[in-house]
Amino acid sequence: MTDAVSVRQSELELERARVAERYARLDALREEKERQLAAVRRTGLEGSLQNHSERDAFASLYEDRLAQLLAVDDRLVFGRLDLDPERAGDPDEERYIGRIGLTTEEHERLLVDWRAAEAGAFYQATAAHRGRVRRRRHLMLRGREVRDLEDDVLDPDLLGQEGVRADAQGALLAAVTARRTGRMGDIVATIQAEQDEVIRAPLAGAVVVQGGPGTGKTAVALHRAAYLLYTHRERLARSGVLIVGPSTAFMRYIERVLPSLGETGVIMASLGTLMPGVQAGPERDLDAAAVKGRLEMAQVIAHAVAQRQRLLAQPRRLMIEGTAVKLKPAAVRRARDRARATGKPHNEARVTFVKILVRELAEKLSKKLEKSSGAPVQRDLLLEDVRTSRDVRVALNLCWMPLTPQKLVGDLLTREHLLRAAAPWLSDGEVGALLRPADAPWTEADVPLLDEAAELLGRLEAPVKGGESAAQHERNLENARASLENMHQTLADMGVDGVVDAEQLAAANEARAVRRTTAETAAHDRTWTYGHVVVDEAQELSPMQWRLLARRCPMKSFTIVGDIAQSSRRDAAGSWASVLEPEFGDRWRLEELTVNYRSPARVMRWASQVAQAAGLEVSRPRAVREGEHAPRLTVRPGADLVALTLDAVAGERDRVPEGLVAVITAAAHAPELLAALRERWGRARVDTAPLPGVEIVVATPWETKGLEFDAVVLAAPERLVDDARGVVGDLYVAMTRATQSLSVVSTAAVAALPAGLADPPA
Numbered sequence: 001m002t003d004a005v006s007v008r009q010s011e012l013e014l015e016r017a018r019v020a021e022r023y024a025r026l027d028a029l030r031e032e033k034e035r036q037l038a039a040v041r042r043t044g045l046e047g048s049l050q051n052h053s054e055r056d057a058f059a060s061l062y063e064d065r066l067a068q069l070l071a072v073d074d075r076l077v078f079g080r081l082d083l084d085p086e087r088a089g090d091p092d093e094e095r096y097i098g099r100i101g102l103t104t105e106e107h108e109r110l111l112v113d114w115r116a117a118e119a120g121a122f123y124q125a126t127a128a129h130r131g132r133v134r135r136r137r138h139l140m141l142r143g144r145e146v147r148d149l150e151d152d153v154l155d156p157d158l159l160g161q162e163g164v165r166a167d168a169q170g171a172l173l174a175a176v177t178a179r180r181t182g183r184m185g186d187i188v189a190t191i192q193a194e195q196d197e198v199i200r201a202p203l204a205g206a207v208v209v210q211g212g213p214g215t216g217k218t219a220v221a222l223h224r225a226a227y228l229l230y231t232h233r234e235r236l237a238r239s240g241v242l243i244v245g246p247s248t249a250f251m252r253y254i255e256r257v258l259p260s261l262g263e264t265g266v267i268m269a270s271l272g273t274l275m276p277g278v279q280a281g282p283e284r285d286l287d288a289a290a291v292k293g294r295l296e297m298a299q300v301i302a303h304a305v306a307q308r309q310r311l312l313a314q315p316r317r318l319m320i321e322g323t324a325v326k327l328k329p330a331a332v333r334r335a336r337d338r339a340r341a342t343g344k345p346h347n348e349a350r351v352t353f354v355k356i357l358v359r360e361l362a363e364k365l366s367k368k369l370e371k372s373s374g375a376p377v378q379r380d381l382l383l384e385d386v387r388t389s390r391d392v393r394v395a396l397n398l399c400w401m402p403l404t405p406q407k408l409v410g411d412l413l414t415r416e417h418l419l420r421a422a423a424p425w426l427s428d429g430e431v432g433a434l435l436r437p438a439d440a441p442w443t444e445a446d447v448p449l450l451d452e453a454a455e456l457l458g459r460l461e462a463p464v465k466g467g468e469s470a471a472q473h474e475r476n477l478e479n480a481r482a483s484l485e486n487m488h489q490t491l492a493d494m495g496v497d498g499v500v501d502a503e504q505l506a507a508a509n510e511a512r513a514v515r516r517t518t519a520e521t522a523a524h525d526r527t528w529t530y531g532h533v534v535v536d537e538a539q540e541l542s543p544m545q546w547r548l549l550a551r552r553c554p555m556k557s558f559t560i561v562g563d564i565a566q567s568s569r570r571d572a573a574g575s576w577a578s579v580l581e582p583e584f585g586d587r588w589r590l591e592e593l594t595v596n597y598r599s600p601a602r603v604m605r606w607a608s609q610v611a612q613a614a615g616l617e618v619s620r621p622r623a624v625r626e627g628e629h630a631p632r633l634t635v636r637p638g639a640d641l642v643a644l645t646l647d648a649v650a651g652e653r654d655r656v657p658e659g660l661v662a663v664i665t666a667a668a669h670a671p672e673l674l675a676a677l678r679e680r681w682g683r684a685r686v687d688t689a690p691l692p693g694v695e696i697v698v699a700t701p702w703e704t705k706g707l708e709f710d711a712v713v714l715a716a717p718e719r720l721v722d723d724a725r726g727v728v729g730d731l732y733v734a735m736t737r738a739t740q741s742l743s744v745v746s747t748a749a750v751a752a753l754p755a756g757l758a759d760p761p762a
């Protein structure tokens with residue numbers, strides 16, 4: 001054995017022992033939490049606690065911690081920093097970096113959470129600016145086992161020592177070339193300096209992260225969410241962090257990243273699920289999407305609401321308990337104006353409208369009754385008669401009907417006269433694009449319209465009084481305090497250490513409430529305002545979708561990631577400034593990511609060539625590797641697309657054994673290709689999403705937005721551009737999904753191919 005090999009071997013042995021020590025501590029902590037949890041549950045069963053909610057609060061506290069401890073098992077430790085001593089004469093310092101922080105029972109530090117300030121140097125130190133860092137060591141684990149290590153030596157004094165390499169890139173390269181599973185993984189072990197800067201940017205304000213394909217925007221956005229939750233735990237546990245992505249397929253793709261970083265409390269939503277109670281599908285009609293996305297739709301909705309507050313053309317005779325009373329247009333107008341003047345939303349202002357008219361009608365009725373009977377009547381009793389009169393109810397409803405957002409928007413999109421009245425400036429073509437059958441399902445483009453309507457309509461039931469949440473927190477805190485003594489005593493009796501304070505217990509209750517609203521925010525609380533919102537693939541959002549999101553976080557604390565060039569939108573703005581101007585003005589800052597970790601350089605050259613030929617301004621990130629496989633183009637005019645695609649897929653499966661292959665194609669071709677691929681490779685291996693066991697995915701560009709695959713076969717590229725009415729964004733997205741290899745197949749004439757596609761660069 002050479003010296004270098006033996007040094008390396010002994011270093012590996014050392015690290016294996018150190019890592020094992022940290023796993024042992026993790027296991028011990030898990031056992032402890034399991035014991036505590038079991039004890040709490042037992043106390044509940046024995047009925048010795050004040051009530052179930054106390055037991056549940058404690059149980060959920062322990063469950064949360066246990067879930068976190070369980071989630072970080074894979075590659076718990078991934079780095080070591082060797083540091084100069086803080087003061088001369090001190091010993092050298094070693095710091096292990098991992099997914100969570102761990103200490104020994106004696107409170108000595110075993111592992112530093114990657115998000116802690118003390119871990120920052122692991123990501124930021126460079127040879128030029130090394131700070132106290134002498135060496136950065138990457139520990140490469142599979143599961144719990146240390147497979148390899150790699151040193152990045154920053155202190156020149158260490159260079160030349162046996163087994164030591166400088167400026168190592170192996171950990172990064174191993175990560176970026178690994179086979180894809182169809183689910184995004186975390187990058188916590190190899191976050192690069194420019195990414196780290198974005199991840200650790202301050203919470204306040206809006207940060208826009210622009211970057212070409214594969215620069216890690218999604219990864220960075222998710223790690224930033226984890227960082228913010230760690231750093232601002234108090235604040236964000238209560239208000240919550242919302243992560244928004246383009247589609248449910250994308251949300252599924254990313255859903256494991258945060259749990260693997262020990263964070264489970266975020267709320268994830270696709271553009272179609274942002275309106276509670278509405279599950280909207282994609283908007284397939286590009287014209288309708290374009291009109292619905294325009295900011296002026298806010299005005300259309302406002303008009304539509306105002307037009308549901310109608311006046312009377314002529315007096316109306318109403319029968320109340322057998323007596324006729326007249327409702328006059330002027331009275332309705334006065335009541336309407338006073339109701340509007342309250343500034344309340346439609347349904348809430350209606351209460352005022354109804355109250356005024358009921359009182360006036362009761363007044364008239366009493367006068368009439370007094371006149372006919374000659375005796376005074378008790379007016380209070382008449383109010384009830386007026387309120388319950390069928391005629392009155394019908395008349396008042398005709399003037400000012402209580403409305404749900406679904407009713408308002410549904411009517412608007414199905415009844416031409418209502419639409420034209422609310423939006424007289426729309427052209428016939430635009431009106432035609434918006435109108436749809438009454439039973440048409442909701443689409444993503446409808447969601448902001450519904451949200452706008454909900455805002456202007458207000459609640460149907462009585463409004464909840466303000467200031468509830470602070471008062472509620474006080475009450476929670478009080479309950480928690482009251483229960484603690486009893487709880488601690490019970491736990492102490494059982495020999496369990498209940499290290500929780502009242503504030504923690506109250507926060508746990510509230511955090512649980514936030515988490516419950518993960519599903520329920522969507523289901524119930526449209527007005528919930530988040531502490532931070534992360535928007536991925538942000539170039540896809542329409543102005544109306546931005547308006548909705550701004551409402552979800554009035555503090556405008558946002559992380560916005562995207563790539564303007566990848567937009568599918570025909571009316572896409574050419575710059576972030578114009579996208580963000582309406583909601584953010586100039587109060588946002590731009591960060592750029594410049595390195596592509598996904599696609600090989602040879603794939604990117606081709607994709608960029610196509611994008612530029614179409615006049616798209618693309619970021620040209622530097623790819624971290626050239627790639628092994630030259631991209632392939634097969635053009636056979638008039639041939640069978642299915643046969644060509646099957647051949648190409650077979651070729652890619654040979655090139656990238658055990659790789660995940662995607663066939664990306666237009667919606668019109670997807671069904672026949674899916675059927676043919678299933679026939680050839682079996683049903684279980686071929687599907688429309690990268691589900692477990694699937695080896696070949698058939699999808700449209702929209703469905704693959706944000707995703708990646710080892711190899712991509714792009715079938716009928718010309719059709720993608722036609723379907724997008726000439727917008728090349730979808731084609732560009734499709735070409736940039738491959739981590740290893742790309743084949744393009746077409747049965748069109750070469751002249752019909754999108755510009756730049758016919759001659760792939762070498």
Ligand SMILES: Nc1ncnc2c1ncn2[C@@H]1O[C@H](COP(=O)(O)OP(=O)(O)OP(=O)(O)O)[C@@H](O)[C@H]1O
Nearest residue numbers: 175187190191192213214215216217218219597706
């Ligand atoms: N520092 C890193 N270390 C290892 N892998 C990384 C790193 N940064 C990014 N990656 C990997 O590169 C790939 C692309 O990342 P990601 O999907 O976040 O890019 P993106 O910019 O959102 O791409 P797109 O805009 O094309 O959807 C992912 O597999 C991600 O894990």
